[in-house]
Structure formats: structure tokens, C-alpha cells
Amino acid sequence: MFLRNLWNIGELHRVWFIVIIFCMRIFALSTSDNFDYVIVGGGATGLSLAVRLSEDPSKTVIVLEAGATPNITDLRLNRGNFGTPNDWQFVTVPQVDAGNRSQAQVQGRVLGGGSAINSGMYLRGNKMEYDALETLGATGWNWDSMFAAVKKSEHFFPPTESDVHALNLTYNPAFHGVDGPIAISIQAQNVSRFFGTYAIPTLQALGHDINFDPNGGRHNGASWDYLTALRDTSTRSYAVSGYYLPIANRSNLIVQTGSHVSKVLWAPRRANESDSLLTATGVEYLVLNDQGISTDTRTVSAKNVILSGGTLNTPKILEHSGVGDPSVLESLGIDVKIDLPGVGSNLCNQPLTTASFLLKNGTVDGKDSLFLTLCQSEVAVLITSEAGNAIRSAIIDVEPFSTYLTPADLERSQNMLSTLPHGLSSTQFKVMKNFILNTDIPQIEFAWTDTKTSSFTRI
Secondary structure, three states: OHHHHHHOOOOHHHHHHHHHHHHHHHHHHHOOOEEEEEEEOOOHHHHHHHHHHOOOOOOOEEEEOOOEOOOOOEHHHOOOOOOOOOEOOEEOOOEHHHOOEOOEEOOEOEOOOHHHHOOOEOOOOOHHHHHHHHHOOOOOOOHHHHHHHHHHOEEEEOOOHHHHHHHOOOOOHHHOOOOOOEEEEEOHHHHOOHHHHHHHHHHHHOOOOEOOOHHHOOOOEEEEOEEOEOOOOOEEOOHHHHHHHHHOOOOOEEEEOOEEEEEEEEOOOOOOOOHHHOOEEEEEEEEEOOOOOEEEEEEEEEEEEEEOOHHHHHHHHHHHOOEEOHHHHHHOOOOOOEEOOOOOOOOOOOOOEEEEOOOOOOOOOOOOHHHHHHHHOHHHHHHOOOOOOOOOOOEEEEEOHHHHOOHHHHHHHHHHOOOOOOOOOHHHHHHHHHHHHOOOOOOEEEEEEEOOOEEEEEO
């Protein structure tokens, strides 16, 4: 019952952080043990795995996280942690198709990982994206088998009856769980008249679908903005507050921050063993001080090593450990343990483009002014609502990329997709092409936000 009670007392999150920081310093003294599991990365995946695995009191689990444990539960900060010590602050090499500009790649460097610094938007993957896991060889991993597990993580707070009546909020209760550790809510104070009076008519006039609950495996269309937040508050619900804090006193679980894992340790390979029989025995990590500077190098031994360092750090650790493309590893003087060219290759990350509009009253009229007039007035009211804790406007619209391409762009895209990229199998390439070309899988996200001048953001 503690989990359920925690949702209703958001201030407990702040008290727990003080306790956890103290406990971590004590637990860190016992890391010389041989653990059953060492988990690299204390993000959403790492912490949820640690909680589940440590349910067995006979198993010992240690989580190594490079970042710290700040209290950043206020979602009003939104992107306020980007470019700070809570962000790895990765930057790409110059991108040819972006005017040779380098692009920031945000990734959480903090306990909770991306769930601690993201914008709090909650949107499940497309059904076909889940099913692709099984196509790629993960037998039993598909939408039907994973849907119940996904809902298990969720504690959905439906809108109140008065909000449903006043704002016409609708959702599908079959798509949501009610007993999980992560709070999900529709922020009613963000909806105001924006959705029903302005956004729906505008999007319908453009031929867009209206999809009131996109969490059932189909995204296409416009929907409410579901958030990982306690209802009608700006209190973030994430991996730390939801999964870890309620069980932080388990004697068989250690969560150690300031521990930057550099590589996996391997058992010596016997002469007659093949590459596939390499055995991990633990990890090496750098001890970081409060300024993030390495002060020592240590190791942890474990029967099982789990890498959950995120999209960018996990392949980096693998490569440092000798797993990857030999041409890359050998050029850096790294001994090749496993020849696996796909490691660190073919990253696809979505760009973000912002279009801003500054309007004068009366300069636009007719039906086309419906949304633009809203940008000048209604959104500003939303963001500065009397509740004082509005986070963003209430609408998100996702659409298939192919519907927005010109014939010339479509032809260029087809040409680009005719060549198998380095490091991808033909099956992987087929799946990726389907994600791009299938009109039932959206790739473009439209969101509305507000600055000192109102803006329309296309992601």
C-alpha cells in the first residue's frame, strides 16, 4: 500500500532524496563483494531491473551510475537540465545534411537517466515496433506479450468527472494500468479550451485523425498530452521516485552513484573456445568526485553483467571492452574480443525544428486564423494559468513522414533506402525501411509550446 500512498503525497519525494543520498554513501563501502548482478546505468531500465531482481533476497544486486542524485522532480523545469552536469552533453560530428553543423545529443547523466531530465511526455511505441523485436529474433517479444507488462509499470490517474464533462476529456481505460509505480496523468489545467475549441477543428480541417488515446499501439493522429506526473501537479514521476525510493532499504541492493563504468571484464578464453563463448566476470569503473573528475579506478565482480547505459553509452562500453567493428577497435588500440560490426553503427535520432510566429491582432482572418490566433493569445493564458504549474499545451499530433514528402523527396528517399548500410543485416534493414515507409507508423511529431513569443514546434 505504500506505493499507492506515495502518489498522493508528492512532497515525500523531496524527503526521500535526503535519506537516499545518505544511504548511498554507507552502502558504497561494501562493493568488494562478488555480486549476483551488476547493472551498468541507473536509468529507467537499470533501476526497474534492479528492483525486480532484488525481490529475491538471496540475490545481490549493485547498480553503478556515473551521475549524481539531485532532486529534479519539478517538471516545470522541462528542459532545464539539458546542457548541465545532469546531461552527458554529447555532440555529434558535423552533419553533412545539416549544413555541417554539430548537434547536441541529450542523455541523462543522473540517477533516473532520461526519465529524470526529459519533458515528461508519455507515449507508448507503435504495435509494429514491438512486433519487430520478434521479427529480429527475440522470440516471444511482441506487442501482445508485452502489453500487459507495460501496463504493469503504470499508475494511471484518469481525469476527474468534472474535467471530463467540462473539457470533453476521453481515454480508453483498457490501455492503462492502475497499480504500477509510475504515475501517468492528463494535465487537465493544460487543456483549457485549446483542444476542443481550436485544435480539433483545425486538425480535422487539415484531414488529420483524432486519436484520443494513442497508448493502445496505434499513434496516428492528435491526442491529449499524457505526462509522467502526479495529477494536476508539476511533480515528476520517474524511475527514482517510482521504482527505487520505496524499496531503497533492501539489504541486498546497492545503488552507487559517481561510478563511471569504462569496460566489461572478461574471463580468460581457453584456446579451443570460439568468440561466442566469452564470459563476463564484472566491470571496471572510474570513481568520480563531485566535479565529475576521476579519482580512482576500481572493479566489481559479478556472475551476471547487465549493460543499460542508454543508446549512446552502452555501445561505447562494449567497444571499450573489445566488442565491435575490428576496423574501429584496432585503430584505437583496443584488443578485439568479439567481431560485431553493428555495435555503435546506424544510430537514427530525430531532429527537432522550431517555427516561431509573431502576429499582430487582425493581421490574419478567415478560417486559417483559427490556430494562429490561438498562438498569440490562448496558449499564453494556458502557460500562465492561475494554478501556476501548467507544463505545456495539451496536444500532440503524430503523422507518417511519407505523407509530407514531395515526389522528389520520396524518390530521393527510395534511392537512399536501396543500399544496405554497413553493419545491418538484411532483416534489420527490411524492418527499418518498413518503419520509414509504412503509413501506419508515424515518424513526425507536432507539438505546440509557448515562449515569450508563441511558437509552433515540429519535431
